[in-house]
Amino acid sequence: MKKYWKRILACMLAAGMAASLGASCSSPSTASGTDGSSTPDAAPAEKESYHFTIYRSGAWPTYPADGGEGYQIMKDAMKAYGLPNIDWEVVAIGGTEYYDKLNVLAASDSMPDAMNVDMVTLTSFADQGLIIPLEDKLDQLPAIKDLMRPAEVDAVTYNGHLYAFPVGYLEGAINGPNTNGLIIRQDWLDKVGKDVPTTIDEMYEVMKAFKEQDPDGNGQDDTFGYLGVDSTVFDVIFGAYGIQPQFWMETPDGLRMGSTLEGTKDALATLQKWYAEGLIDPDIFTTDASLKDQKFANSKGGIYEGSGFTGSSVQPETAALLAATPTAKVAPIGSIKGPNGDFGAQESAPGYGNIRAISSSCEDVDVLIQLLNWSVDDSENGGFYLCSIGVEGEDFTLSEDGSKIIQTSTYDEIYAKGLGNPVRFLQVVDRRWVEDDAVKCFEAFQDSYRENKYWGTTPAMLDYPDTCTKLFQEYLAKIVMGSLPVDAWEDYVDEFYSMGGDQIEKEVNEAYQALQ
Amino acid sequence: MNAIHGRTISVPKPQKQSGWKRFRKNFRVHKYYYLLMLPGIIALLVFRYVPMAGIVIAFKNFRIADGIFGSEWVGLKWFEMLFSNAEFTNVLFNTIYISILKIVFSFPAPILLALMINEVGHLKYKKVVQTTVYLPHFISWVVVGGIMMTILSPSVGVLSLFGAAKNPLLEPANFRWLVVISDIWKEAGWGTVVYLAAITSISPDLYEAATVDGATRFQKIWNITLPAISGTIAIMLILRTGSILSAGFDQMYVLQTPATMDVGDVLDTFVYRYGLAQGRFSYAAAAGLFQSVVGLILVSISNFVTAKMGQDGIW
Numbered sequence: 001m002k003k004y005w006k007r008i009l010a011c012m013l014a015a016g017m018a019a020s021l022g023a024s025c026s027s028p029s030t031a032s033g034t035d036g037s038s039t040p041d042a043a044p045a046e047k048e049s050y051h052f053t054i055y056r057s058g059a060w061p062t063y064p065a066d067g068g069e070g071y072q073i074m075k076d077a078m079k080a081y082g083l084p085n086i087d088w089e090v091v092a093i094g095g096t097e098y099y100d101k102l103n104v105l106a107a108s109d110s111m112p113d114a115m116n117v118d119m120v121t122l123t124s125f126a127d128q129g130l131i132i133p134l135e136d137k138l139d140q141l142p143a144i145k146d147l148m149r150p151a152e153v154d155a156v157t158y159n160g161h162l163y164a165f166p167v168g169y170l171e172g173a174i175n176g177p178n179t180n181g182l183i184i185r186q187d188w189l190d191k192v193g194k195d196v197p198t199t200i201d202e203m204y205e206v207m208k209a210f211k212e213q214d215p216d217g218n219g220q221d222d223t224f225g226y227l228g229v230d231s232t233v234f235d236v237i238f239g240a241y242g243i244q245p246q247f248w249m250e251t252p253d254g255l256r257m258g259s260t261l262e263g264t265k266d267a268l269a270t271l272q273k274w275y276a277e278g279l280i281d282p283d284i285f286t287t288d289a290s291l292k293d294q295k296f297a298n299s300k301g302g303i304y305e306g307s308g309f310t311g312s313s314v315q316p317e318t319a320a321l322l323a324a325t326p327t328a329k330v331a332p333i334g335s336i337k338g339p340n341g342d343f344g345a346q347e348s349a350p351g352y353g354n355i356r357a358i359s360s361s362c363e364d365v366d367v368l369i370q371l372l373n374w375s376v377d378d379s380e381n382g383g384f385y386l387c388s389i390g391v392e393g394e395d396f397t398l399s400e401d402g403s404k405i406i407q408t409s410t411y412d413e414i415y416a417k418g419l420g421n422p423v424r425f426l427q428v429v430d431r432r433w434v435e436d437d438a439v440k441c442f443e444a445f446q447d448s449y450r451e452n453k454y455w456g457t458t459p460a461m462l463d464y465p466d467t468c469t470k471l472f473q474e475y476l477a478k479i480v481m482g483s484l485p486v487d488a489w490e491d492y493v494d495e496f497y498s499m500g501g502d503q504i505e506k507e508v509n510e511a512y513q514a515l516q
Numbered sequence: 517m518n519a520i521h522g523r524t525i526s527v528p529k530p531q532k533q534s535g536w537k538r539f540r541k542n543f544r545v546h547k548y549y550y551l552l553m554l555p556g557i558i559a560l561l562v563f564r565y566v567p568m569a570g571i572v573i574a575f576k577n578f579r580i581a582d583g584i585f586g587s588e589w590v591g592l593k594w595f596e597m598l599f600s601n602a603e604f605t606n607v608l609f610n611t612i613y614i615s616i617l618k619i620v621f622s623f624p625a626p627i628l629l630a631l632m633i634n635e636v637g638h639l640k641y642k643k644v645v646q647t648t649v650y651l652p653h654f655i656s657w658v659v660v661g662g663i664m665m666t667i668l669s670p671s672v673g674v675l676s677l678f679g680a681a682k683n684p685l686l687e688p689a690n691f692r693w694l695v696v697i698s699d700i701w702k703e704a705g706w707g708t709v710v711y712l713a714a715i716t717s718i719s720p721d722l723y724e725a726a727t728v729d730g731a732t733r734f735q736k737i738w739n740i741t742l743p744a745i746s747g748t749i750a751i752m753l754i755l756r757t758g759s760i761l762s763a764g765f766d767q768m769y770v771l772q773t774p775a776t777m778d779v780g781d782v783l784d785t786f787v788y789r790y791g792l793a794q795g796r797f798s799y800a801a802a803a804g805l806f807q808s809v810v811g812l813i814l815v816s817i818s819n820f821v822t823a824k825m826g827q828d829g830i831w
Contacts, residue, residue, distance in 0.1 A: 096793065103795040106580050124795050129581040222671070230773060278681075282670040285686055285773055300671075360581075465794045466603060470777065477775035481682060499602065 049085040050367050055102065057116035057354075059094025060415045060422045068418025074386055078374060081381040086371055090422050106130055111359040113368055114425065117164055119349070122156065122357060123457040126163045131357040132365065133161035140369045143377035143384075144168040147428055152177075155350030155455050166351030168376065168428040174442045175429045177348045181445035182236050182336070183306035185299075186329040188215035199337045200240050200270060203303070207279040210302035216325075225279035227301035229292050232284065233476065234271060235346040239450055240338030241267040244346055245472055247452040254509045255453050259472045260496055263342075265489045271480045285477045293317040299325055303333065308445055311438035314410060332441040335448035344450030354427050375425040387424045389433060390414040396433065405433040458507035464500030471496060574801040587798075594802035604786070604803070611782040614763040617696045623756055625700045626707025627749060631737055633708060634715050646712075649705025660702055661770030664694070686775040695771060695780070699764070710752065714745040750827040758815035761807040783807050 067090070078086060091112070093101050099121055105111055111130060125131045135157075138145050147168025156164045169175045184196060184206075192209035195202075207225025209215070216223055228234070233245050238258070243249070245259035258264065274280050281287065281301055296304045297320035309315045310330060313322060321328050335343040362368055378384035389396050395409040395417075414420035434442070461468060475492040478484040497505075543550055569584075574594060576587040598604050629649065636642040652660070667673045670680045684690040722740050731739070765784035772780045783803060791800025822828075 100792040103792055106795070107797060109580070109583075121795070128579050224671070282681065283665075283672075283683060285775055286665045286669070286683060462794070462796070463597075465790065465796075470774070473774040474777045477686070477773065478688075481686060481775060483687065483775065 047084070047364070049087060050364050051087045051089070052114065052362070052364075052368055052371065053089050053091065053112040054425060055098075055105075055112040055115035056090055056092040056422060056424075057094070057098040058092050058421060060092055060420075062412045062416040063090070063092060063422040064416065064418055066418075067423075068416065070386065070418030070423065073391065073419070074383060074423065077381050077383060077386060078371075081374055081377075081383075083370055083374055084367060086367065088371070088423075092422050109361075111361050113362040114356055114358050114372070117355060117357045118353070119156075119455060120457050120462070122163050122355070123158055124462065125357065126158050126161070130360055131163055132360050132362075133163060134165060134358060135162040137365070137369050138162070138165075140366070141165070141373045141376075141426075143373050143379075143382065144426055144428055152350045156355050158456070164351070164355040164357040165372070165426055166355050167426070170428060170430050170432070174431045174434060174439055176442075176446065177352050177429070178345075178445065178449045179307040179309065179348070179442065180235075180305075181307065181345055181441070181448065182333040183304045183310045183330050183441070184333050185210075185215070185302045185304075186331040187325075187327055188302045189331075191215050191217075196331055196333055197336065198334070200237070200339070203333075203336055204274070204279070207274065207303065208277070211277075211279055215302060216299045222300065224281045224301045226274070226284075226303045227281050227287075227292055227295050228284050228305040229287055229289050230285050231473065232305060233346075233473070234267070236333070236336050236343075237271060238264065238267045239344040239346075239448075240336045240342055241270075242338065242340060242342035243267060244344070244450045244452070245476075246469060247346065247450065248454040248508055248512070250453055254505075255512050256505065257468065257496065257501065260493045260501070265486060266339075268476070268479045268489055269486045272482055272486055275480050276482055280480070285481065293320070297321045297324055299328070304330075306330075308332070308438055308442035309434070311441035312435045313437075314407060314435075315438075316411075319410075330437075332444035334444040344448055345445070347449040347451055350455050352427070352429060356426060372426045375423070376428050383425075384428070386419050388420060388428075388430060390417065390419045395419075403432060405430075407433050454508050454512050456508075456511055458504060458511060460500055460503040460507050464504065467496060467499045467501050467504060471499060571801060571805050573798050574805045576798060578798040578801075590798075594799050595806070597799065598802055598806065603781075606778060607781050607783055607786045608761075610779060611761055611763050611784075614692055614695060614768075614782060615760045617692060618699060618763070619753075619756060619760070621696050622699045622703065623753065625704040627711055627745075629704050630708040630711035630715060631741060633712065634741065635733065635737070646705075646708070649708065651705070652702045653706035655702070657702075657766035657770045660698060661767075664698060664771070668694075685771065686773055688776055688779045691771075691776040691779050695763075695767065698771070699767060710748060711745055714748040715741060718744045747828050750822045750825075754815060754818045754822055757818040758811045760814055761810050 067088075075086075098116070099118065102115060102117075102121060106125065106128075117125065117131070122131070144165075145168075147170065148166055149169060152166040153162060156162060156166055169177070186196075188210055189196065189206070192206070192213045192215055194206050194209060197203040197206045210223055210225045211221075214221070214223065235244060238245050241263040243258045243261055243263040245257075245264055247258045248255045249258045249261065251261065271280070275282070281295065287295070292305070293316070295301055296306075296317055299321070304310070306317070310318055311332065313319060318330065321330075335345075337343045356372075358365060358368060375383040375387040385392055385396070389405065389407065390409055392398065395414055396405050396407045398405055411420060415422055431442070472492070475484070475488065479486060479488055573584055573587065575589060575591060576584075577590045577593075578584065578587045582588075633642060633646055633649075636645060664685060665683070668675050668680075668683050668685050670676050670683055673683075675684070685694055718741065722744075723736055726736050726740060762784050763782040765788065768780060768782050768785050769788070772785065787800045787803045787807070790796050790803065
């Protein structure tokens with residue numbers, strides 16, 4: 001009898017294990033089947049419902065996985081607008097893991113219907129036929145078409161085809177693509193009796209004062225001049241020496257990578273000196289973006305790699321700073337001029353780094369485009385506000401002439417509702433919500449950007465993926481920290497060219513000539 | 517891992533029989549145990565053997581749209597590219613360097629620790645120590661990396677009290693040692709499980725006899741405990757040699773910074789960067805295949821050597 005039970009138990013155990021094994025095998029196929037629920041040859045307008053999977057590059061932790069209450073709000077608006085019955089699933093992944101995930105999805109043949117791409121992914125996906133040309137679809141996007149900038153449409157055109165939709169911009173300087181710049185603590189400046197620096201030398205004096213004169217008044221030597229992230233290229237400082245190290249720059253010999261030009265060495269020497277004197281956060285090369293924001297909020301540094309948004313009190317890092325130090329005041333550093341009067345930070349990547357492609361596995365492209373158009377349409381029942389700042393009357397109010405938006409919910413609250421950035425299926429840059437202080441920051445930064453002459457990706461860049469960015473970051477970190485002398489920059493240039501840099505440079509120049 | 521307990525008694529060899537016959541007889545007797553094995557075998561086939569067919573992409577120009585079998589053959593193109601890539605040579609060197617450091621320093625650590633724990637007389641204290649040294653194993657490398665960055669930080673870390681101006685993790689000269697030290701801290705305790713299990717199976721008679729003969733503690737360790745677990749040590753060493761070309765992805769990925777890329781970039785992170793981050797699956801597959809083949813060769817060699825030295829191998 002006992003033996004009998006043993007057998008039954010063994011069978012059950014084995015069956016159970018096999019079943020769980022089967023379950024774990026089958027899960028990938030269900031994931032890939034999300035968009036394949038209907039027959040492919042049904043006429044588009046005849047379907048009862050459509051389902052789209054949309055991948056967004058970004059981290060919005062409060063966004064509910066099921067879409068939250070905003071899902072129904074959006075569905076109601078779509079119905080009233082006259083769209084067919086559409087369901088959607090948004091998957092948001094932040095950081096570079098987003099592109100890892102896209103590559104895995106592509107390799108396992110389960111591409112989302114619409115997705116954020118960057119230029120490298122766009123090039124490789126387009127080459128592989130994974131995303132579709134969209135130039136014929138622009139006319140189906142009346143709500144955004146005229147707000148796009150022709151230069152950006154050109155920038156995301158590859159092999160003669162438009163492979164992604166760039167963003168649209170509302171009128172006005174404040175809605176421009178460039179937002180990044182250095183932010184300084186005005187209250188600290190007042191304390192040490194200095195003005196906002198405008199040159200490298202003034203910046204040095206200010207940072208020295210921030211380091212030595214205990215501007216936070218806690219009696220400890222725990223403040224620095226400059227806060228940045230591990231991936232920083234100190235673009236404002238290099239700009240003062242006439243360089244943007246990771247941009248293609250015009251020279252008499254054609255386009256050259258900024259980091260291979262002579263000015264780079266001077267900028268490196270300055271940075272090395274600053275670091276040795278403790279003016280730059282000594283942990284800068286191990287600090288990620290959220291840690292940088294923490295340090296800023298905890299008053300660890302006086303100059304911060306921020307953006308025009310930092311001037312706004314609803315911006316997370318600024319809100320945290322004001323919560324910890326209510327007397328804090330921030331101001332923009334418009335531009336920092338070098339010994340020859342040069343200046344200029346990095347301009348933003350085309351399309352504000354927020355370009356969207358449509359997968360070739362998407363079955364109902366025209367319906368998807370209707371959805372995209374709805375999401376940027378600010379007419380009645382359009383999704384413009386729902387997909388950017390929430391419900392009117394609940395989350396924001398419009399000023400009478402429509403030129404200002406007064407927000408009453410924080411961004412985290414909007415995301416928790418399932419609205420705002422996560423469901424921003426296309427973007428129209430609209431900064432009417434920005435407070436006057438932040439407007440000043442945007443205006444201060446406005447004229448202080450340096451152009452990248454070539455944004456595209458060439459085949460050699462894919463063959464030598466580390467040459468254009470990683471190699472420079474290695475040398476930059478070592479030279480700034482003093483592990484290598486400034487002269488090591490010459491070794492860098494040699495290494496750059498031996499690691500495929502010569503071929504990349506050649507291809508970039510050819511492509512650039514062809515564009516002219 | 518059927519070799520967990522050290523074998524001290526040799527089993528008498530059964531009379532010669534053909535392998536198949538012996539298996540069938542064995543199968544009949546133990547059929548329910550075989551049934552229990554089935555899910556494991558299926559899992560192994562499905563997740564380990566079937567995907568092996570995918571290594572053909574190392575010899576193809578894999579385009580996602582064409583699929584694995586539809587992509588064009590390119591022969592050894594990726595391998596040629598790999599071996600002519602200066603970065604790869606450096607990555608290979610780093611991997612072997614760090615692996616050897618780990619074998620020399622991290623591998624004996626759990627053995628020493630197990631011997632020490634075994635000598636603790638007070639039972640409760642022993643349990644507490646054992647549990648405490650296990651714990652770091654369950655902390656993710658991401659967290660350990662964060663803790664290390666903070667401890668070693670020259671602005672807020674413990675090290676700043678001693679006036680350090682730089683984070684040692686960012687110094688290429690210290691980086692490899694910090695990798696080894698953190699690996700020992702995190703994994704040595706967990707590694708003792710296997711050895712402690714082996715030690716438990718040693719007959720107490722041997723120790724009693726030794727005590728009667730007047731052996732000291734150290735003599736007992738040297739002459740009883742160590743020989744008894746030497747089989748286990750040999751097997752663990754063989755398995756470890758097989759992974760000489762993988763220096764541990766999580767740890768390296770977390771601890772790498774731009775400043776230490778040239779000493780800290782290893783094959784695992786290289787394959788990840790090229791394969792997943794760049795989407796160059798064929799190139800990454802070639803690097804991964806190379807890694808596996810070298811691993812297989814090394815395991816075979818060390819297994820052969822161990823067998824020659826009179827220990828049980830893994831096959």
